[in-house]
Amino acid sequence: GENVEQHPSTLSVQEGDSAVIKCTYSDSASNYFPWYKQELGKRPQLIIDIRSNVGEKKDQRIAVTLNKTAKHFSLHITETQPEDSAVYFCAAFFTGGGNKLTFGTGTQLKVEL
Amino acid sequence: KAGVTQTPRYLIKTRGQQVTLSCSPISGHRSVSWYQQTPGQGLQFLFEYFSETQRNKGNFPGRFSGRQFSNSRSEMNVSTLELGDSALYLCASSLPGLAGMYNEQFFGPGTRLTVL
Numbered sequence: 001g002e003n004v005e006q007h008p009s010t011l012s013v014q015e016g017d018s019a020v021i022k023c024t025y026s027d028s029a030s031n032y033f034p035w036y037k038q039e040l041g042k043r044p045q046l047i048i049d050i051r052s053n054v055g056e057k058k059d060q061r062i063a064v065t066l067n068k069t070a071k072h073f074s075l076h077i078t079e080t081q082p083e084d085s086a087v088y089f090c091a092a093f094f095t096g097g098g099n100k101l102t103f104g105t106g107t108q109l110k111v112e113l
Numbered sequence: 114k115a116g117v118t119q120t121p122r123y124l125i126k127t128r129g130q131q132v133t134l135s136c137s138p139i140s141g142h143r144s145v146s147w148y149q150q151t152p153g154q155g156l157q158f159l160f161e162y163f164s165e166t167q168r169n170k171g172n173f174p175g176r177f178s179g180r181q182f183s184n185s186r187s188e189m190n191v192s193t194l195e196l197g198d199s200a201l202y203l204c205a206s207s208l209p210g211l212a213g214m215y216n217e218q219f220f221g222p223g224t225r226l227t228v229l
Binding site: 006009031032034042043044045046049089091093099100101102103104105106 | 144146148153154155156157158161163168169171203207215216217218220221222223
């Protein structure tokens with residue numbers, strides 16, 4: 001069935017370093033891959049997304065890469081700041097009908113001063 | 114434009130009881146999806162409603178049900194509550210879209226359900 005695996009589950013970096021979170025998906029028919037950031041006690045917020053016809057997308061310090069052959073995609077955060085500390089979720093849209101997203105299990109990112 | 118709202122925000126129930134959660138989507142959004150969020154499990158898809166019809170369903174027992182009204186507001190119901198049902202229940206709304214194409218979902222703040 002549809003499945004998204006996300007690694008690592010926790011990630012601790014020093015302020016200014018880069019952080020990378022990786023996800024793999026099971027269904028080669030997936031065509032849309034969003035990333036959500038969820039701060040403690042708040043709702044998930046979309047931070048960046050990528051469609052299957054694009055290999056890379058960048059928005060300031062955040063970038064996402066997609067490898068359709070290997071069925072994996074990654075989130076890259078450069079020059080991390082304390083406010084980047086949150087839980088990050090990757091997700092995949094499977095085209096089996098409806099507007100359903102399948103999420104990874106999340107990565108707790110901690111940016112230390 | 115007002116965001117997605119959910120009521121109540123917090124709920125405490127005991128095992129065996131039932132609960133109803135409500136979600137009001139962004140105006141003009143006709144698709145409402147529900148997710149269960151638990152520590153370590155991420156967000157797990159419960160079901161999606163579009164134009165008052167369930168369009169998609171996740172792998173949850175029949176104790177979990179939902180419905181959508183003509184104004185696109187949605188409710189989910191959990192009967193015979195179990196301890197493991199304690200979670201944050203999030204709903205998300207989106208515009209209708211073309212078949213096979215994703216439309217961005219906007220999440221509500223969630224309802225925190227605690228089952229004692």
